[in-house]
Amino acid sequence: MSVFCNVFCRFPSVLRNSKQNVRTLYSYKLFLQKFVPYSTAFKTIDDENPKHTIIGDNERSCGPKQRVGFQAETRKLLNIVAKSLYSDKEVFVRELISNASDAIERLRFQRLTGQLPSSSKDVPLEIHIKTDEEKRILIIQDTGIGMSRNELEKNLGTIAHSGSREFVSNITGEKDSNKPTDIIGQFGVGFYACFMVADKVDVYSRSHMDSNPQEVGSHWSSSGLDGEYEISDAENVNPGTKIVLHLNESASEFAKHDVLECILRKYSNFVGTPIYLNGQQINVIEPIWTKNQSEVSDEEHTSFYQYLCGNKYDSPRYTFAYKTDAPINLRVLLYVPNWKPSIFDMARDSDNGVALYSRRVMIMSRTEALLPKWLRFLRGVVDSEDIPLNLSRELLQDNSLIRRINRLVTVRFLKFLSQQASRETDKFISFLNDYGLYLKEGLVIEGDQQLREEIAKLLRWESSALPAGQTTCLDEYSSRMQPGQRNIYFLSSPSRQLAESSAYLEAARKKNPNVEVLFLYEPYDELVLMQLSQYDKKSLTSVESMIADDLADTDSVGPERQNCLKQYEASELVEWAEKILGPKVKKVKVTQRLSTHPCFVSVREAGAMRHFLRTSLADRPAEERYRVIEPILELNPEHELVRYLYNLVHASKDSEQSKDYSLAVSILNHLYDAAMAQAGLLDDIRGLASRVTDLVAKLIKTDN
Structure with missing residues (x-):
């Protein structure tokens, strides 16, 4: 398997309704197989290794054939499943593999409980797939429990009847530690997904519970939408189930080895049963999130992370593993990438990189509901046996459960980060430098105050x-x-x-x-x-x-002090300043809160006003902005510049045309501009520079 397939088979758009993409995939795969060096992160099947397959062409119908019509409601549901239930046709592969896996789990259980005939105790538990591009045929065969003729009619003749679900239901009351926990499917529905791509489907099956030495099984056949199926006995049938799909012309790409390989790696790469495609085992990567994490090495985590990301040059900065059985069955494995995201990565409005699995079968490669948007930098897997799926397995029936998973994983991950901050402070600071903006985004958009404070604890x-x-x-x-x-x-x-x-x-x-x-x-x-x-x-x-x-704080200058304006002088200056500044200030006052600065502007909720000024008031007239901001200019009566300003005002109070008066106006406007700029409330920086130049020119003229 090439790097290309490992990287791209997780993205549905690669194969979606595009023959050109399939051809490109195949050509690029050959190129990479030749030139890209081997990496343990991208395990490759050596084509020179002996191929292993159980698929033959020996099955033959025998005896009378019985033609049976589907029930009326079954025909209606079949039409829905085949035409509109699934958003991607490729998911039929996932459904059939999941059904095969269910059958093998049932056989494994029967072995453990000693209920199998001796001839079935040593049968290898495997799933085999064969493609025939020329004949447009796809075959999927398993060595699972198999079905008798009655079970074929019951499970396939009535849509949405689930043999797996009935089996689990039958053993629910039995307190047996050996009961199977890996039953995935809803057989009746998932099977009928194959009619999205097939004109005709043949099923050969023989139950392991049947010790018939003549190898007589059953043959079920239907074209689906004609509303009927045909069933008969069949000879030369091995125990298990074999499904033969005669693909329609529009679905011919599913008879190509490379296309099936990518689909299998995308959906069924972690199924516990070995899956062979044309004799080569496909699922060679172990689902390490199901293991005891104390037994997983750093090298295994790195290899698995590289597989998920499709990048063999990166490694996880943090590895977060979490599992619980109550109140939700959950297995979580998340990675924080080591690479530093660019501003474009942060601005990208994309789903997170965490895939949702149910019993090691991928349900959704990207889902916005699984984790908050602000954790989109994470890579990993969330697996839960408690996720109830609707008919298509692509849509989740219980959104409230997903929300609970979202909340639980988010809180646990934040707690994990808090622990890392205490253990390795320098490493955590480096993480904050790279990913802190994501956390701050979460703090802003989250509506829950408790969760906000958990995020804030990390900043x-x-x-x-x-x-x-x-x-x-x-x-x-x-x-x-x-x-x-x-x-x-x-x-x-x-x-x-x-x-x-x-x-x-x-x-x-x-x-x-x-x-x-x-x-x-x-x-x-x-x-x-x-x-x-x-x-x-x-x-x-x-x-x-x-x-x-x-x-x-008051408008009073306080006790008389040396080099400080007297109260009447301050009042005179304040009155004059309010007249000059006009609507640009709510008021002017003197303050005792400054020592070295001549003035500052006080505004209630200054931070909100700055944000408001940059957004809602950005294009509004200056008078309207001042009216909303309501700045108060506070002058330091002890500062030499303020005293100099008063002297200019007092000396020119009878002559507004004098140089002193003009200079006083320029100094006041400069003090106001500088105070507004320091407060972050001045957006006319170019105008400020121009006014500073004018002020300097006036000072030079005054000196001359």
């Missing part, structure tokens, strides 16, 4: 209380909170240098010198914490909101 940021480059989590921050502190504070800034020199951090420290503030360097981090809102009953609050909500 890391730098902090004002820690050295540059060292990160902390919310739990560690909480452990350092001061007595009586109820909020977790954060500050959004492009870099640590800008964060530490921020007017908002200065104002927060003036209020509380020991306050710890998380530094958010990415714009979306602020949105993440805004969406989280609370963590462990503590509110997540930006320092800007803390300042804006500080009712203790």
Whole structure:
């Protein structure tokens, strides 16, 4: 089997309704078999090895033939199954293989319980497939329990009657540890899927429970849609079941070896029974998620991961294995890739890379409901015996069960990541650097607060209380909170240098010198914490909101101090500034919360306003944006630039045409622009640069 088939046979679109794709697949396979070196991740069948097959052409009908009409409701259901039940024709292979696997499991059980004749105790348990492209014939034969004539009529003559289901039902009440647990099928329905591709179907079967030495079995034949089937005795029939499909012209591709090989590897690669295609065993990769994980080596995990991804050069960064039998039977094996996703990978709106299996038979290679969208970077397998399937096995009957699986696997995986964060911090930080954006996406889109907090527990940021480059989590921050502190504070800034020199951090420290503030360097981090809102009953609050909500701050300059505006001077400056700025501010005030900065802008819910400004208000007029934002310009009465501004205003109050007055207006506008820019509320950066140039020109003229 070539690398090409291993990589591409998991994608239904490769073979879907395209003869050109089939030809391309075959040509590319030959190329890769010749030039691509062998890898244990992509096991190859050596064509020189002896081929093993049990399929012959000895069966012959004998005795009288009985022609029987399907029941009326059966004919209707048969038409549905054959024409519209399945979205992909190729799934008929999966159904027939699953039925063969069921038959072998029943035979295995009869062996364990000693109910078989001695002649059947040493029969190999195998499934064989033969293709004849020239005659458009596909044959599937198993060595399973087989069927008597009555069982053939019962199981195939009445659609949706399940021999497997009845068998399991019969032994349900028996407390026998040997009872089979790998019965997959719903035989009556899955079998009829073959009429999607076949003009005629012949079934030869002989039960192992029949010790008839003359090798007389039964022959069942039907063209499906004519509403009748024919049944008779048959000679030279081996125990088990043989199905011969006479494919219609539109389905001739299913008589090609390479097409069948890819389909078998896609759906039935992990069936416990050996499957032979034209004498070569196909299912050579072991379903390691069914094994005790303590017995699985790292090399086996790497090989299996490479098989799933179709990439022999990558290895799993993390391996998460989980199994439980209650409240849901579940076997989970998930891998975090070692490669770093690109921005295009993150933006790609695709299903996750986790396949859904039921008793080692693939149900869906990609399903959006199985895991949250934000875990789409994972690769692996989820297998559950509890998944109830409808007639087609492609659609899930119980969405509530899938939602429970989704929730259980998600919570367990987050717990696993939390454990990894404690055990190998550096490795986990590397994971966050590569995949943290996926987790933050999950925190934003998840509606469950408890799950949000489980995600938030994993995230890391730098902090004002820690050295540059060292990160902390919310739990560690909480452990350092001061007595009586109820909020977790954060500050959004492009870099640590800008964060530490921020007017908002200065104002927060003036209020509380020991306050710890998380530094958010990415714009979306602020949105993440805004969406989280609370963590462990503590509110997540930006320092800007803390300042804006500080009712203790007043418009007063406080006690008279040297180099500080007096109260009447401050009032005069505030009144003038409000007149000049007009609708651009809600108000202007003086503040005692700054030491080194001349001013800042306070806005309630500043983070939300920044997001609102970038989205809903992006194309709105400036006046409307200011009206929504309602910024308050707070001036530091002790700062030399503010005192200089007052002196200019006071000196030119009787002459608005003077140079001092024009310079004062330019300085005020610059202070306002700079404060709005620091708050992330200014989108006219080019205009700011132009106004700075004008201000510098005026200062030069003033000096001259």
